Amino acid sequence: MSDSEQDEQRQEYNRLIMNNEERTDDLKLEQNKVETALDEVQQYLHHDFQQLNQSDLHLNVDEQRENDQLQLKFQHYFHDFHEQVSHDSHTQLRNLDDEREELYQKRGHLS
Secondary structure (H helix, E strand, O other), X not given: OOHHHHHHHHHHHXXXXXXXXXXXXXXXXXXXXXXXXXXXXXXXXXXXXXXXXXXXXXXXXHHHHHHHHHHHHHHHHHHHHXXXXXXXXXXXXXXXXXXXXXXXXXXXXXX
């Protein structure tokens, strides 16, 4: 391979590495946005359940139990969803890291 061909190949690897780094940054940003939005909704619902439980409404025992069970369901749902988002993001980030490492190695093998 001639020097100019190697330079072109090296530039292509540099472009691919930069693209990979941008995708990594975008994924991290989106993950933070999703987690923040999820936390805000969870806090909002928690606050509403607290207000409902402390309101002047006199709930009977069955209604109170139903509200408590519903709140627990929401808490479990948000916890599970948060875990899934975290797991998926970490998997995608690991894949991007592996791809980037492979590109570095290929670029390093050019003479």
